[in-house]
Amino acid sequence: MKHVLVARVENKPGVLNRVASLFRRRGFNIDSLTVGETEVPEVSRMTIVVDATRTDASRVVHNLYKLVNVIEVEDITEKPAVVRDLVLIKVKADAKTRPEIIQLTQVFRGHVVDVAPESLIVELTGEEDKINSFVDVMRPFGIIEMVRTGIVAMVRGTSVNGHGRVGGNGSVL
Amino acid sequence: MELTGAEILWECLLREGVELVFGYPGGAILPTYDAMNFYPVRHVLVRHEQGAVHAADGYARASGRVGVAMATSGPGATNMVTGIATAMMDSSPVVCITGQVPTLAIGSDAFQETDVTGITLPITKHNYLVTDVRDLARTVKEAFYIARTGRPGPVLIDIPKDVQIARTEFVYPEDPVELPGYKPRTVIPPEDLERAVELINSARRPVILAGHGVLMSGAMRELREFAERGRIPVAQTLLGLGNFPASHPLCLGMMGMHGEAYVNQAIQEADLLLAFGMRFDDRVTGNVKTYAPKARKIHVDIDPSEINKNVKVDVGIVGDLKAVLQELLPHVEPVDRSAWLEQIDEWRDDTRRRDILNWDGGGKLWGAHVIHDIWRATEGNAIVVTDVGQHQMWEAQYYRHERPFTLITSGGLGTMGFALPAGIGAKLARPDEEVWVIAGDGGFQMTQAELATAVQERVPIRIAIINNGYLGMVRQWQEFFYEKRYAATPLVNPDFCKLAAAYDIPAFRVTRREEVIPTVQKAREVDGPVLIDFIVEKEDIVYPMVPAGADLHAMIRRPVEQYEKEVSK
Numbered sequence: 001m002k003h004v005l006v007a008r009v010e011n012k013p014g015v016l017n018r019v020a021s022l023f024r025r026r027g028f029n030i031d032s033l034t035v036g037e038t039e040v041p042e043v044s045r046m047t048i049v050v051d052a053t054r055t056d057a058s059r060v061v062h063n064l065y066k067l068v069n070v071i072e073v074e075d076i077t078e079k080p081a082v083v084r085d086l087v088l089i090k091v092k093a094d095a096k097t098r099p100e101i102i103q104l105t106q107v108f109r110g111h112v113v114d115v116a117p118e119s120l121i122v123e124l125t126g127e128e129d130k131i132n133s134f135v136d137v138m139r140p141f142g143i144i145e146m147v148r149t150g151i152v153a154m155v156r157g158t159s160v161n162g163h164g165r166v167g168g169n170g171s172v173l
Numbered sequence: 174m175e176l177t178g179a180e181i182l183w184e185c186l187l188r189e190g191v192e193l194v195f196g197y198p199g200g201a202i203l204p205t206y207d208a209m210n211f212y213p214v215r216h217v218l219v220r221h222e223q224g225a226v227h228a229a230d231g232y233a234r235a236s237g238r239v240g241v242a243m244a245t246s247g248p249g250a251t252n253m254v255t256g257i258a259t260a261m262m263d264s265s266p267v268v269c270i271t272g273q274v275p276t277l278a279i280g281s282d283a284f285q286e287t288d289v290t291g292i293t294l295p296i297t298k299h300n301y302l303v304t305d306v307r308d309l310a311r312t313v314k315e316a317f318y319i320a321r322t323g324r325p326g327p328v329l330i331d332i333p334k335d336v337q338i339a340r341t342e343f344v345y346p347e348d349p350v351e352l353p354g355y356k357p358r359t360v361i362p363p364e365d366l367e368r369a370v371e372l373i374n375s376a377r378r379p380v381i382l383a384g385h386g387v388l389m390s391g392a393m394r395e396l397r398e399f400a401e402r403g404r405i406p407v408a409q410t411l412l413g414l415g416n417f418p419a420s421h422p423l424c425l426g427m428m429g430m431h432g433e434a435y436v437n438q439a440i441q442e443a444d445l446l447l448a449f450g451m452r453f454d455d456r457v458t459g460n461v462k463t464y465a466p467k468a469r470k471i472h473v474d475i476d477p478s479e480i481n482k483n484v485k486v487d488v489g490i491v492g493d494l495k496a497v498l499q500e501l502l503p504h505v506e507p508v509d510r511s512a513w514l515e516q517i518d519e520w521r522d523d524t525r526r527r528d529i530l531n532w533d534g535g536g537k538l539w540g541a542h543v544i545h546d547i548w549r550a551t552e553g554n555a556i557v558v559t560d561v562g563q564h565q566m567w568e569a570q571y572y573r574h575e576r577p578f579t580l581i582t583s584g585g586l587g588t589m590g591f592a593l594p595a596g597i598g599a600k601l602a603r604p605d606e607e608v609w610v611i612a613g614d615g616g617f618q619m620t621q622a623e624l625a626t627a628v629q630e631r632v633p634i635r636i637a638i639i640n641n642g643y644l645g646m647v648r649q650w651q652e653f654f655y656e657k658r659y660a661a662t663p664l665v666n667p668d669f670c671k672l673a674a675a676y677d678i679p680a681f682r683v684t685r686r687e688e689v690i691p692t693v694q695k696a697r698e699v700d701g702p703v704l705i706d707f708i709v710e711k712e713d714i715v716y717p718m719v720p721a722g723a724d725l726h727a728m729i730r731r732p733v734e735q736y737e738k739e740v741s742k
Contacts, residue, residue, distance in 0.1 A: 062477045
């Protein structure tokens with residue numbers, strides 16, 4: 001079971017290090033961690049995927065809260081949410097295989113973002129499962145290089161993190 | 174008014190009520206030391222930065238206030254690490270201030286540069302690197318707030334030299350600290366309260382496990398009222414000793430690895446454990462799989478990450494213990510638990526039969542007897558600061574603490590060398606109290622340089638070395654679990670009396686039981702620090718003992734036959 005945690009943290013130097021150090025020293029197993037800006041400049045947002053078969057997600061939440069720079073943590077696993085992962089795949093492609101790859105890319109609603117004589121780069125966004133199946137489909141062509149962002153997630157509806165707490169003018173929370 | 178960073182630091186420290194700073198100067202902290210001359214603060218010069226943090230820690234634990242330690246960059250800061258980790262593990266409010274190389278030099282491997290915020294990240298509650306003098310005042314205020322609130326702990330502020338020198342308009346942030354991600358609070362969901370009350374009032378064999386949190390929260394009165402109203406016996410953690418009077422009929426004493434057998438028996442047979450401000454440390458639980466198998470568990474702690482960490486509980490309440498107990502108290506019913514208390518008394522009788530106090534010692538000097546005699550001579554009124562090892566456990570067993578904040582010891586980290594500097598800090602925090610430093614011959618040597626601090630600063634501590642010529646606790650494990658292969662545990666020690674003499678500290682050597690109390694009394698009359706070197710039995714054991722990871726009820730007990738034989742001789 002994968003748990004998706006969304007953490008709002010202070011946008012200050014070293015905060016990512018604090019979070020990473022926490023996971024390392026507590027032995028928490030993390031599948032992915034993404035971090036980026038939010039609607040509030042002073043706040044960054046982390047999406048953390050925890051493999052709950054190996055690490056108790058609630059322990060991760062409680063320990064994140066112990067970090068002074070962590071403002072709020074939410075386990076959105078059970079909430080209706082939009083969850084997205086982005087992948088760039090560089091795949092071998094010659095005149096013969098190129099049309100097939102492009103066709104498959106279209107089926108998955110991806111984009112070809114680079115074309116070279118012997119390869120293509122495909123960009124695809126979607127839920128993890130979709131990305132996984134696309135990667136499986138590409139594998140026989142020969143994957144030269146691949147990078148995934150790890151997932152980002154947002155609860156559906158007008159609420160913030162499913163809390164129903166919405167502030168204006170950047171005064172969320 | 175325009176002030177330098179160094180001046181702002183002292184202005185802020187004064188506003189936090191700081192009267193005393195333990196430290197050691199050096200290049201990168203020099204501007205701060207220079208500015209200190211103009212502020213009414215007492216500086217205690219230690220002999221090693223580890224000692225500064227332990228002393229600040231001892232000061233904090235004895236006074237309930239935040240202790241302050243100061244050091245320079247690089248080696249000064251890294252020397253603090255053990256002290257910081259000690260304070261972290263025992264939730265002690267300490268603020269450490271370190272100098273740093275100038276901001277422009279950071280990252281260039283400059284002379285005495287160390288990434289001290291990086292190094293101390295996992296062992297501080299929070300830390301700061303101040304790169305702009307305009308942030309300094311707020312940072313100091315936040316640091317003290319974080320150190321003393323919630324689950325207290327050490328906070329480090331690293332200040333580059335140029336920030337100490339830089340000038341800015343000083344405006345003290347008068348508003349209360351408001352941190353978006355740090356809001357310690359007590360919220361008791363009504364259903365948890367209800368469930369807890371139900372479990373408490375229906376329990377037939379409850380035991381309270383009272384920890385350090387009782388002291389940190391100042392919930393001693395509430396604990397006592399709770400225990401008395403419900404007729405519930407109280408077992409204590411090592412750091413909890415003193416949170417409930419040892420002479421109280423409901424007091425069981427210390428639980429865990431070296432807790433008396435009846436205490437652990439009571440826990441294993443209990444149908445309800447009330448864990449108040451403790452964290453089910455492995456030294457307390459033994460094998461968690463077989464820990465208190467018949468008991469429902471209620472856990473109250475200020476730190477949510479402690480709930481269900483080591484032991485799964487039925488009700489977990491997050492909050493300040495005093496507030497939680499005040500909520501619970503009106504609902505605690507006076508239930509007749511005499512059968513349970515009688516049962517525990519029966520177990521207690523068996524423990525008493527094996528007690529080394531029943532034995533005259535066979536003409537030899539035993540560590541437990543020494544501690545017991547210090548307790549008698551000081552009428553149980555001293556603040557005792559212990560080191561780590563056998564003497565620490567004997568102290569916990571045989572110095573019976575009636576009052577809170579009278580035992581100061583390194584519990585979580587088990588830091589040898591803690592006692593002497595922490596004792597200096599404790600005595601400075603509470604000058605009217607009698608402070609005894611009790612240390613083993615091994616641990617004492619780790620920080621014995623602080624004898625000079627006690628002399629230079631005229632700190633009249635009483636030092637008892639329980640000297641068995643071994644790293645006694647490690648030797649005990651080697652005896653039990655490594656067939657007496659004493660790898661690296663025998664010690665060739667200096668003559669501690671001569672050592673004391675080198676510092677102009679009066680010292681006594683005691684080798685026989687009958688000399689213990691008279692010598693302790695003599696030491697108590699000394700004006701200034703004093704040392705007693707107690708030469709005790711070399712191969713003594715702390716009984717009882719739960720081997721690491723074993724079931725709590727699987728204790729190695731003191732062999733009663735041995736003593737009966739000795740007594741009959």
